[in-house]
Amino acid sequence: MKKVNIALIGFGTIGTGVVKALAGKRLFIKKKRGLELELVRIADKDLRTKRPVKVSRKKLTKKAGDILNDPNIDIVIELIGGIHPAKEFVIKALESGKHVVTANKALLAACGKEIFKVAKKCGVTVRFEASVGGGIPVVKALSGDFVANRIQAVYGIINGTSNYILTKMEEEGETFNGALKKAKGLGIAESNPTLDINGMDSAHKLAILSLLGFGRYVDVGDIFTEGIQSVELQDIQYAKELGYSIKLLAIAKKDEGKLDVRVHPTLLTTKHLLAGVRGAQNAIYIKGDMIGESLLYGEGAGEKATSSAIISDVTDIAEAVAAGKKMIMPEMNFDSGVSGIKGIGRVKSRYYIRFMAMDKPGVLAGISGILAKYKISISSVSQKERNKEHAVPIVMLTHEAIEMDLRKALGQINKLNSISGKPVAIRMEMR
C-alpha cells in the first residue's frame, strides 16, 4: 500500500480539526479505502499557541517553504485563509507538482481563474469542497453529480452567522444586536463578524457556485451584495404575518441570457424549502433541467463538518496518487448560455416595501400614484397601526417590477411630506 504524504499549511481551528480527523480516522480510511494517508508536515507561523491535538514536534515548522520544497509531499492542504500569502503558497505548491486542497473561498473567488490555470498547466488539481457549505457536498454535486444538467438557478443560505441571527430575530423577537451578541457568545459569530454580516462571505461563496453551475468566472465586485445589518425586527415580523421568512440569500440564476447574481436579505414564502433552514445551518437549492428541484442541507461551518469535506477531497486525490494516476484539473468554464452579468438595476423581482407615513387621507393615493407611474403594481397593502400623532408603518408587496423603476419610485415617495424616514425595500424570491 503506497503511503500518500499530506502536508498542512495553517494550523488554526479548521487545521486542528483536520489534524484530529486525519489521526482519528487513519485506520478507518485505511480499512475502507486501502489508503494510507500520512500527515507529514504542518506549517504555521505561530507554533506557540496550544492546540487540542497532539502532534510530534518534528512535524511542525514555521516555514511553508519546508512543505512547498519537499518533493515527498503529494497533497498540500491550505487553510491559512485570506489572499496573501495563501495565493503564493498554493501556486508554488502546484508548480512543484503537488495537488492542493483548500477551503479558501476568498482566494478562489478572487484568483480562481489564475490558480486553476496553473494547476492545469502543471498537471495537478485543486479541490475545494470545503470552501462552500462546510460538510455539504455542493461542489461535487454541481461539478459532478449534476453534470448533465443545465442549471437554471442556485439559491444558497451559505452564511451560518447571518442565518442564525435572522432565525433568532424571527423566532424569538430578538433585535439584530441582541441576536448578534448571542451568536458571539456561542462562537457562531466571530469577534469581528463584518464579512459574515455584510454579505461578503456569501458573495465569495456565490462566485464559486456560479463558476460551478454556470461555467463563468464572476468577479465578486460584480455581485450586488447587501448584508443583514439593516434588517429590522419589525420587517421580519410583518413578513412573518404575511407568510414569509427573511433569509440572507445568495442567488445565481439565468435570466434572459444573462447571469443574475446577487446576495441580499430576501423574503421567501414559508413553504419554500429554504425557509425552513434554521439557525446556523446551511442549504443550497439547485434547479436543473433534469434533476428538477434539489436541496442539499447540512452544517455549513465548524471544525468537524469542514474537516469532513477536506478529507473527502484528500481521499479522492490520494486514491489517484496511490494508483500512480495523474489527476488533472478539469476546465472550469463552459458555455452555459449566459453572456454576461445582469446589472442590479435591470433585475426583475417582487418587493416587500415599508413606508413610515402619516395616518391621514390621501397618503396611500400619493404613494400608489407614484408606484403606478413606474409601472409597479401592488399585490397587497396593509397599514400596521393607527396613530394620529406619529407616522405609522404601511407595508406593501408588489408584483414583479424592475429594480431601477422601484428605486426611482422610492426616491420620489421619499420626498412626499407625509412620509418620514427612508422607505425599506426587500426583494422577494418566489421559485
Add this chain to the structure above:
Amino acid sequence: MKKVNIALIGFGTIGTGVVKALAGKRLFIKKKRGLELELVRIADKDLRTKRPVKVSRKKLTKKAGDILNDPNIDIVIELIGGIHPAKEFVIKALESGKHVVTANKALLAACGKEIFKVAKKCGVTVRFEASVGGGIPVVKALSGDFVANRIQAVYGIINGTSNYILTKMEEEGETFNGALKKAKGLGIAESNPTLDINGMDSAHKLAILSLLGFGRYVDVGDIFTEGIQSVELQDIQYAKELGYSIKLLAIAKKDEGKLDVRVHPTLLTTKHLLAGVRGAQNAIYIKGDMIGESLLYGEGAGEKATSSAIISDVTDIAEAVAAGKKMIMPEMNFDSGVSGIKGIGRVKSRYYIRFMAMDKPGVLAGISGILAKYKISISSVSQKERNKEHAVPIVMLTHEAIEMDLRKALGQINKLNSISGKPVAIRMEMR
C-alpha cells in the same frame, strides 16, 4: 478526443430518458468535460413499441449478446430491472471487461455482493447512483463525500408513491384508496403498485444505503418491512393533531453494536427535516460523526432525474476510460462497528397506539395496567370522542419501549372485553 462507447440494455421509460439525454446533452458534455459519449447500441426484446425519441435502426438489437460480446463497448447501462436476466447480463458485461451503470435496486439488493466481486476480479466497476433516490446524489455522498464519517443513522423517504399517498391523506383528508387512485392517474403510482406500497421498494434501496453507510451486505429478508397499505386516515389526523407526520421511513442506524434496519410507517415530529418532504419527492437524512445532520432532497424517480444520475455515473467512468486509466471496483464492505442485524423484537422505539374502546369507567385503567406490566410508560393519552353506544378511539404515545414487550402488551389488551378491533401501533422516530 477518444470516443467512449456506451450501450444500453433496456429501452423502457428510463432507457428512453437516457437516450434522449445522451443525444441532447452530447455537445454540452463534450464542451464541459471534453468527453465524447457515443451511444452505439441499444438492446430490448421489444423493438416494436414506439418511443418518443429518434434512434437509428442500426443501433437497435433484440439481442443483449450483441452488446455483451462487442469488444468496442466500454460501458453498459443496464435498465431492464428485475433480477433475471439482468444479473446474467451484468455479470457477462463485467467479465467482458465492460463497466456497468445500473439503476437496478432489486438486483443490487439481492446479488450486489456477487456482482461487486466479479467487477473487482475483472478490473472494472459498477456504478449505481440512480438505484436510490433518483437524481439525489446519495450514493456518491455516502461512498465518497462522507468517507471520513462514521455514519450513525440513515433515514430515507425513498419511495415517492408512498410519500405522495401519505401527503394527500394528511393534507387533503383523502383515504388511502382515494389517494392511490389519484397517484395512478398522475402516473406517480404504477398500475401494479404493490412493491411501492408494501415497502419492498424501500427495503431494496435501504439494503444499498446500509451497505454504503455501514459496510454490510444486508439481506432484504432481514429488513423488517411494513408498507403503508394499512395506514388509516384517522391515525394520520390524530398524529397531525399531536404535531406529527406519518412517513414511510427506511431506517438504518447503529444501536448497541447492531444494525437496526427497517422500513415502516413512522411518526416524525413536524419539526423534523424529513416531515416537510411532500408529495412524490424523496429525501435522505444522514447523521455522521463529522458532518452532523445532513439532508439530501430531490426528485426520487422519473425519467429525467434518473437519467441525470445515470449520466453522471457514465461520465465518471468515461473520464477514466478516455484517459486510458483503469477504474477498479472499490471494496464495499468495511468495518463500521456493527456486528449483526438487530431483530425487530429487540428494537427500542416510542409508539403511537390507538385502541377502539368502550367509553366506560375502568377501561383506561385496564389498558394502562397491562402496559405498566410490560414496563411501557405513557407520555400522553387522549380519548378522541365520547359515545356511550360505540367504541371510541383512545390514542396514546408511549415513551421508549422494547418492541417485543409492546407486542405482548397489545396482545393482552386486545383480549379485554372493552376493546373492539385490533389495536393500531405505529413506531415513532425522534432524532
